[in-house]
Amino acid sequence: MHELSIAISIVDAAAEEAQQRNARVQAVHLRLGRLAGVVKDALLASYDIAAAGTALEGSKLLIEEVPVVAYCPKCEARRAVNSEEWFICAECRSPISEILEGKELEVFALEVE
Amino acid sequence: MSVAEPRLVEVRRNVLKQNDLIARELRESYRQAGMTVVSLVSSPGSGKTAFLEKTLTLLQPRYRVAALVGDLATENDAGRLARSRAPVKQIVTGTVCHLDASMVRNALEGWLPAPLDFLFIENVGNLVCPSSYDLGEDLRLVLLSVTEGEDKPLKYPTIFNTADVAVITKTDLAEAVEFDAPLCERNIQSVRPGMRVLHLSAKKGSGMDSWLDLLASLRAGKAAGRSGE
Numbered sequence: 001m002h003e004l005s006i007a008i009s010i011v012d013a014a015a016e017e018a019q020q021r022n023a024r025v026q027a028v029h030l031r032l033g034r035l036a037g038v039v040k041d042a043l044l045a046s047y048d049i050a051a052a053g054t055a056l057e058g059s060k061l062l063i064e065e066v067p068v069v070a071y072c073p074k075c076e077a078r079r080a081v082n083s084e085e086w087f088i089c090a091e092c093r094s095p096i097s098e099i100l101e102g103k104e105l106e107v108f109a110l111e112v113e
Numbered sequence: 114m115s116v117a118e119p120r121l122v123e124v125r126r127n128v129l130k131q132n133d134l135i136a137r138e139l140r141e142s143y144r145q146a147g148m149t150v151v152s153l154v155s156s157p158g159s160g161k162t163a164f165l166e167k168t169l170t171l172l173q174p175r176y177r178v179a180a181l182v183g184d185l186a187t188e189n190d191a192g193r194l195a196r197s198r199a200p201v202k203q204i205v206t207g208t209v210c211h212l213d214a215s216m217v218r219n220a221l222e223g224w225l226p227a228p229l230d231f232l233f234i235e236n237v238g239n240l241v242c243p244s245s246y247d248l249g250e251d252l253r254l255v256l257l258s259v260t261e262g263e264d265k266p267l268k269y270p271t272i273f274n275t276a277d278v279a280v281i282t283k284t285d286l287a288e289a290v291e292f293d294a295p296l297c298e299r300n301i302q303s304v305r306p307g308m309r310v311l312h313l314s315a316k317k318g319s320g321m322d323s324w325l326d327l328l329a330s331l332r333a334g335k336a337a338g339r340s341g342e
Contacts, residue, residue: 002210002242009128017124026119030128037244037271084270086303095306099274105245107126111119 003042006105007050007061013107015055023112027060033104034068034084068102132246135214139221139249143232149332150232152248154272155256156265157238160282160315162190164256165235167315169197171325176230176332181220183212183237190235200225211242214249230332240269252331258283259292263300270304278309278327285314 010028018025032038040063047061068081072089078100080090089096127133143150153161165180172178179200182190191203204212204220217234225232234250236243255276257265260283266273273279279301287294294312301308311327313320 002245005209006128006245009131013126013128013130014124017122017126021122023122029121035271035274037241037275084274084304085267087270087274087306095302097306097308105128107124107128109121109123109125111121113119 003039004046004050006038007043007046010047010061010107011050011054011056014059014110017107017110018055018112021112023110025056025059025110025112027062027111028056028107029109029111030061030063031066031104031106031108032063033066033102035099035102036105038105040065064108066101066104069100070096070102071098071100072096073098129245129247132214135218136247136249139214139218143249143251144335146228147336148229148232149252149328149335150234150248150250151252151254151328151331152234152236152250153254153256154236154240154243154276155238155258156240156261159238159256159258159261161235161238161256162193164280164282164313164315165233166194166197167318167321168233168324168328169194169199171321172231172328173197173199177227178231178233179225179229180233180235181217182235183216185210185237206237210237210239211246212236212248213246217248231328240265240272244272244275251335252277254278254280256280256282257297259287259294260290263293263297266297266300266304273301273305273308276305276308278311279305280324281310281312283314283316284312284320285317 014025014028051057051059069078070081072079074092074094081087082090155161169178180194181202181204183204183206184190185206188203191201194201202220202224204216234248253276255272298310301310311324
């Protein structure tokens with residue numbers, strides 16, 4: 001369970017960005033890939049603990065989950081991968097391995113006042 | 114515009130940026146030192162330490178090797194690996210369930226007296242958390258023992274997706290536990306199409322040849338990459 005250390009990194013990153021803008025953060029928008037190796041619920045549960053006593057205390061963490069997208073050599077196109085347990089093109093069902101999206105762990109935006 | 118009105122500012126910042134920056138520095142320092150770095154991840158008890166001890170022993174006549182070992186509390190693994198007579202250093206992580214790039218950097222600082230051909234990094238036994246952290250390694254192995262069951266790749270797809278090569282260990286026990294090797298192989302290919310899979314027994318030594326060949330070609334490829342720059 002490394003979500004707490006990830007949550008601390010999120011708070012640190014957001015606090016630094018907010019300080020540069022001299023702003024107070026109300027919410028942090030996070031893009032979380034399905035292949036990032038981070039569990040959404042555990043991260044949400046860790047966030048308040050990580051934010052306590054920092055400039056981000058009381059702020060919200062809003063998570064947008066990013067589905068897996070890979071390059072399908074057969075279709076020669078970007079294609080969705082619907083299951084991490086079965087890495088196949090959602091269209092032609094051939095195995096695909098070149099991941100284009102789905103590993104994101106990114107503070108995308110801040111809601112500030 | 115009212116001062117209290119919340120607004121959205123785009124920052125687009127990678128949360129693990131700090132780790133990735135250190136990993137990049139590490140990768141560059143390995144490259145400059147001409148050192149090939151291989152990391153190992155697996156669940157606890159899948160035979161990482163036995164596999165590494167055998168690997169260090171077999172490589173030593175030809176190569177300069179060393180190992181960093183991450184573990185939660187004890188230094189037992191380092192003691193076992195020291196039997197190979199290669200330099201070994203333990204990183205005791207306390208309660209942290211994975212190694213990150215800064216732990217590797219701190220452990221390496223002032224440790225290695227002489228240049229190396231291979232450095233191995235044994236991660237903490239865990240199939241979840243290590244997947245998020247780049248250590249700057251050239252090759253990441255995920256180990257899976259025959260006693261763990263063929264469906265492990267389906268349960269932990271992310272770790273298989275961040276590793277380069279899968280190693281099925283303890284094959285000397287395969288018959289006793291009725292391990293279905295083709296099924297396991299299919300499951301690995303299902304979560305990571307095209308992944309290279311090695312089958313071996315560190316205890317009996319079977320399959321270690323193809324592993325050593327893979328290391329030799331990795332090293333040759335890296336040397337070629339260096340001279341080509």
